[in-house]
Amino acid sequence: MEALEQRILKEGQYLGNGILKVDSFINHQVDPLLMDACGREFARLFGGVGATKILTAEISGIAPALTTAIHLGLPVVYARKTKPITMPDQVYLTLAPSHTKGRMVELIVSPEHLGGGEKVLIIDDFLATGATILGLVRLTQTAGSTVVGIGTLIEKTFEGGRRALEHLGVPVFSLARIVELNEEKIVFA
Amino acid sequence: MEALEQRILKEGQYLGNGILKVDSFINHQVDPLLMDACGREFARLFGGVGATKILTAEISGIAPALTTAIHLGLPVVYARKTKPITMPDQVYLTLAPSHTKGRMVELIVSPEHLGGGEKVLIIDDFLATGATILGLVRLTQTAGSTVVGIGTLIEKTFEGGRRALEHLGVPVFSLARIVELNEEKIVFA
Numbered sequence: 001m002e003a004l005e006q007r008i009l010k011e012g013q014y015l016g017n018g019i020l021k022v023d024s025f026i027n028h029q030v031d032p033l034l035m036d037a038c039g040r041e042f043a044r045l046f047g048g049v050g051a052t053k054i055l056t057a058e059i060s061g062i063a064p065a066l067t068t069a070i071h072l073g074l075p076v077v078y079a080r081k082t083k084p085i086t087m088p089d090q091v092y093l094t095l096a097p098s099h100t101k102g103r104m105v106e107l108i109v110s111p112e113h114l115g116g117g118e119k120v121l122i123i124d125d126f127l128a129t130g131a132t133i134l135g136l137v138r139l140t141q142t143a144g145s146t147v148v149g150i151g152t153l154i155e156k157t158f159e160g161g162r163r164a165l166e167h168l169g170v171p172v173f174s175l176a177r178i179v180e181l182n183e184e185k186i187v188f189a
Numbered sequence: 190m191e192a193l194e195q196r197i198l199k200e201g202q203y204l205g206n207g208i209l210k211v212d213s214f215i216n217h218q219v220d221p222l223l224m225d226a227c228g229r230e231f232a233r234l235f236g237g238v239g240a241t242k243i244l245t246a247e248i249s250g251i252a253p254a255l256t257t258a259i260h261l262g263l264p265v266v267y268a269r270k271t272k273p274i275t276m277p278d279q280v281y282l283t284l285a286p287s288h289t290k291g292r293m294v295e296l297i298v299s300p301e302h303l304g305g306g307e308k309v310l311i312i313d314d315f316l317a318t319g320a321t322i323l324g325l326v327r328l329t330q331t332a333g334s335t336v337v338g339i340g341t342l343i344e345k346t347f348e349g350g351r352r353a354l355e356h357l358g359v360p361v362f363s364l365a366r367i368v369e370l371n372e373e374k375i376v377f378a
Contacts, residue, residue, distance in 0.1 A: 021275040028276070029266045029302040032258035058248045059267075066252055067259075069221035077218045078248075085289055086210040087217070100274055113218040 001041055001175040003034060004153065005188050008176055014183055018128070018156065019100065026125055026153065030063050038175055039067025042123060042151045045173045046072070049148040051121035053077060055114065055136050057107055064153050065123040074121070077114055079107040079136060088112065092142050096135035099128055107135045109143070116144030127152035127174055130161030137168065149173075156181060157189060190230055190364040192223060193342065194377050197365055203372055207317070207345065208289065215314055215342065219252050227364055228256025231312060231340045234362045235261070238337040240310035242266060244303065244325050246296055253342050254312040263310070266303055268296040268325060277301065281331050285324030288317055296324045298332070305333030316341035316363055319350030326357065338362075345370060346378060 013021040025031040042064070054076040056065035062078050069076035083091060087110050098105045114120075120140045122133055133150060140147050147170055155161065155174030158181075165172050180187035202210040214220040231253070243265040245254035251267050258265035272280060276299050287294045303309075309329045311322055322339060329336050336359055344350065344363030347370075354361055369376035 015275060019275065023275050023299065024302065027273070028269065028299055029264050030255060030258070032255055032265055033262060035255065036259050059251070059269075062248070062251045063255055066219060066221055066224065066255060069219070070225050070256075073222060075218055076221055080217065080248075084216070086204060086208065086212050110212065110217055113213065 001038065003037060004176045007031070007034060008154065008178075009186060012186060014181055014186070018159065018181065020154070020156070020178070020181060020186075022154070026063070027060050035063045036067045038064050038153060039069075040071050041175060042068040042173070043071035046121050046149045046151060046171070049119070049121065049171065051119050051148050053114070053118045054121050054123055055079065055109075055140060056123050057081070057132055057136060060125040061123060064125060068121075068123050068151070072121075077109060079109050079139060081105050081107065083108050092139045094135045094138045094142075096132045098132070107132070107139060109139050111143065114139065114143045114145065118143070118145035119148045120145050121149045121151070122147060123151045125153050127155040127161040127172075128159040130164035133161070134164060151175075154178065190227065192226060193365045196220070196223060197343065197367075198375060201375060203370055203375070207348065207370065209343070209345070209367070209370060209375075211343070215252070216249050224252045225256045227253050227342055228258075229260050230364060231257040231362070232260030235310055235338045235340060235360070238310065238360065239308050240337050241308045242303070243310050243312055244268065244298075244329060245312050246270070246321055246325060249314040250312060253314060257310075257312050257340070261310075266298060268298050268328060270294050270296065272297050281328045283324045283327045283331075285320045287321070296321070296328060298328050300332065303328065303332045303334065307332070307334035308337045309334050310338045310340065311336060312340045314342050316344040316350040316361075317348040319353035322350070323353060340364075343367065
């Protein structure tokens with residue numbers, strides 16, 4: 001998506017270790033009109049997959065998942081990383097490594113809001129190794145539901161995430177696909 | 190707001206200790222169309238306060254703050270509760286007690302995205318004691334900016350938050366004001 005790529009080129013900062021800082025429009029400050037445009041684009045791309053629910057992971061996935069949900073008119077569930085006291089004792093929980101945190105994090109969904117028989121569209125901010133998204137896939141499958149599509153704002157193609165998701169046989173779309181990332185330049189596919 | 194009140198009556202669950210569970214449409218699963226309607230209502234209520242930026246706290250504040258930001262066309266910043274590695278070493282940090290977590294949590298904003306001279310509209314999910322919102326007020330003032338309005342989805346009037354915010358002399362709007370909450374009933378103002 002041209003607008004997202006241009007914004008990454010203008011404001012994205014490479015911090016080393018494969019980390020792209022996009023705090024000025026996605027991860028700390030959010031540009032709501034850009035995010036709305038991304039949600040509209042996801043709605044267009046996944047309009048035909050028959051999704052009944054959108055699933056994301058707190059925190060940074062919430063914004064793009066919500067705007068996609070607005071445009072598709074579907075409920076969105078965000079997996080929690082700590083279990084709030086409002087959740088029942090029995091939950092679906094999986095572990096996923098966090099690249100930016102350098103440790104494993106929990107992904108928790110309540111059976112109240114992810115049951116069986118749902119067709120789940122997963123939306124997140126980044127596709128890197130695919131570890132977080134595979135965690136969301138496991139939660140979906142454990143709940144007895146099916147993943148029907150995966151969308152991310154930014155993909156770092158050189159971290160292998162797309163390959164790790166291939167076996168699912170569902171459409172995977174990223175709105176900006178970075179094939180090269182270093183101090184000097186950001187190159188899109 | 191009628192639609193929000195009706196939804197609270199239909200799906201809100203009182204868990205004791207003043208805690209209202211609204212996990213099916215705000216805090217874990219989000220109803221995007223209701224949230225969009227709430228954002229539109231905040232935009233109408235705060236259209237005249239001259240805000241230049243919206244500030245909220247992760248995680249549950251993100252959805253209503255984002256939809257308000259879409260309707261006002263303003264950037265939104267969400268205060269982080271843990272400092273991500275993408276943030277600079279020098280940040281604005283304050284502590285606020287979390288009712289649902291039973292401990293103090295950090296609220297952190299990067300000076301890159303909350304500088305001086307901004308007119309800040311604070312949006313959050315709940316107004317209870319006002320402790321989280323007062324934390325966001327302190328961050329705003331420390332950054333050299335001014336709070337021009339405060340909006341929350343749900344206010345529990347009996348916890349005193351509105352009184353705690355009075356000295357700021359800015360408009361405070363809540364879309365659903367609960368005056369009585371117990372096992373038997375939820376009563377709106």
